[in-house]
Amino acid sequence: MAAxxxxxxxxxTGSVGQRFILLLADHPDFELRVLGASPRSAGKKYIDAANWKQTDLMPKSAENIIVSDCSSANFKDCDIVFSGLDAEYAGPIEKEFVEAGIAVISNAKNYRREEDVPLVVPIVNPEHLDIIQQKxxxxxxxxxxRPxxxxxxxxxxxxxxxAPLKPLVDSFGPIDTLTTTTLQAISGAGFSPGVSGIDVLDNIIPYIGGEEDKMEWETKKILGSVSTDKSHVELLTPEEIKVSAQCNRVAVSDGHTECIALKFKNRPAPSVEQVKQCLRDYVCDAYKMKCHSAPEQTIHVLEQSDRPQPRLDRNRDRGYGVSVGRIREDPVLDFKMVVLSHNTIIGAAGSGVLIAEILLARNMI
Ligand SMILES: NC(=O)C1=CN([C@@H]2O[C@H](COP(=O)(O)OP(=O)(O)OC[C@H]3O[C@@H](n4cnc5c(N)ncnc54)[C@H](OP(=O)(O)O)[C@@H]3O)[C@@H](O)[C@H]2O)C=CC1
Ligand SMILES: N[C@@H](CC(=O)OP(=O)(O)O)C(=O)O
Structure with a gap:
């Protein structure tokens, strides 16, 4: 067996960072050795630095690791570094790591719009990693x-x-119009300081700064294709797809729910049953590559009229699967449905780990 x-x-120490700790404990391919956080935490044992908020206990293997400051010298022996840094500080820190020759997989928004940086949801567009292969x-x-x-x-x-858009586009052609209204969990807002109880309890907050623009823009990059010379991603244009997002914070701990509606460009549109079958049949490439964390069932099509629900469905396929329910015709667009995904697993740390598994399978790390 390879080392x-x-x-x-x-x-x-943060919301995403703690999820990384859980997902990397006892991982067959990776040994977690170095942890970094702010100067407030550096020098402390992880157990003393982290305000642990996960429902699973802190892994013993992490408790006594001394938290480092985030300089690349402390991570020089790492084959891969995952970042769950606060976006306010991630930019220069991650840049310094890359310049030091380190492979970084980041959750922060800072470099997502760079032309030559792949923006990857590993169950959707792992082929965008070809840009890194080319480098x-x-x-x-x-x-x-190796850079x-x-x-x-x-x-x-x-x-x-x-996640559901990818197989639908592959099977039925481009989407013309897409709307989404989100109901986002509080873990998405992070822990420093996070959403306060008095704000969110018995309440819905109809604003998450920057989120709607990110959803509308990032969708066009993820569903775009790698250029022929593999130097960048060609984004879908506003003429190719119209995307509209409205984002809300709700009093759910983990799991983002989205009510989406879409219209295909091609006529006639598929039937509801064809849409369901297409989603059920989708097998992501990471699963075909036998990556350890890949979901066996990428998309779970739920038939019960009151599902998906965050508490009941967010952990399908260990949080790496996405649940889709209430698939039905829409009198304005073609279809509407409810999508649920675990925001800190497939929406953050889990995607990071799965990308690293793909890199390993492709001998890129
Ligand atoms: N939560 C989610 O669902 C998702 C989050 N993201 C993104 O992931 C990143 C992390 O988010 P989240 O975990 O929610 O945020 P948190 O606020 O929970 O955690 C932020 C982390 O950044 C560290 N940090 C803060 N200041 C500094 C500094 N000056 N130098 C070094 N480290 C510092 C904190 O360390 P310390 O504890 O020492 O202060 C902490 O470990 C963000 O960029 C976020 O936008 C992306 C997708 C989903
Ligand atoms: N804004 C998201 C989480 C997040 O931090 O996203 P981003 O990395 O795109 O800023 C949420 O509140 O649920």
Missing amino acids: KKVAGVLGA LDTAKEAGKQ GFIICISNCSTAGLV
């Missing part, structure tokens, strides 16, 4: 050292949205 790859986590091949051919690189994970609500 495990050494992994580090930046932002290890690695070019350096190798030139006799240079550092960054891969971004999408916004958490966008990850849930694009």
Whole structure:
């Protein structure tokens, strides 16, 4: 058996960072060795630095790791570094890591819009990693050292949205119009400071700063295709797809729900049964590649009239699967449905781990 790859986590004390700790404990391919967080946490044992809020206990293996500050020198032995850094600080820190030759998979928004940075939801568009492969091949051919690189994970609500869209576009052609109204969990707002109880209890907050723009833009990159020279992603244009998002914060701990409606470009549109069958039949590439964390059932089509529900359905396929229910015809567009995805697993840390498993399967780390 091959030796495990050494992994580090930046932002290890936060909402996403804690999920990374859980997902990497006892992982067959990765050994978590280095944890980084702010100067407030650096120098402390992880158990003392992290305000642990997960329903699973903190893994013993993480408790006594001394939290480092986020300089690349502390992570130089890592084969892969996952970032759950606060976006206010992620930009320069992640840049320094890449310049130091480190492979970074980031949850932060800072580099998602860079032309040559793949924005990857691993159950949807792992082929966008070809951009990184191209960089690695070019350096190798030139006799240079393996360069550092960054891969971004999408916004958490966008990850849930694009999962059912991918097989639908593959089977029935492009989507003309897409609307989504989200009901987002409080873990999505992070822990520092996070959403306060008095704000969210018995309440719905109809605004999440920047979220609607991110959903509308990132969808066009994720559903776009890699350029012929593999240097960048060609985004779908506003003429190719119209996307409209409305985002709300609700008093749910984990799991983002989205009420979506869509219209295909091609006529006649498929039937409801064809849409359901297409979603049921979808097998993501990561599962075909036998990646450890890949969901066996990428999309769970639920037939009960009152599902999906966050508490009951967010952990399907260990949080790597996406649930879709209430698929029906829409009198304005073609179809409407309710999508549920685990925001810190397939929407964040889980996607990071699954991307790393794909990189490993492709010998890219
Ligand atoms: N939560 C979610 O569902 C999703 C989050 N994201 C993105 O992932 C990232 C992390 O989010 P989340 O976990 O929710 O955020 P949190 O606020 O919970 O965690 C932020 C992390 O950043 C660290 N940090 C803060 N300031 C600094 C600094 N100056 N230097 C180094 N580290 C610092 C914190 O360390 P310390 O504890 O020491 O302060 C903590 O580990 C964000 O960019 C977010 O937008 C993306 C998708 C989904
Ligand atoms: N804004 C998302 C989480 C998040 O931080 O997203 P992003 O990484 O795109 O800023 C939420 O509140 O649920």
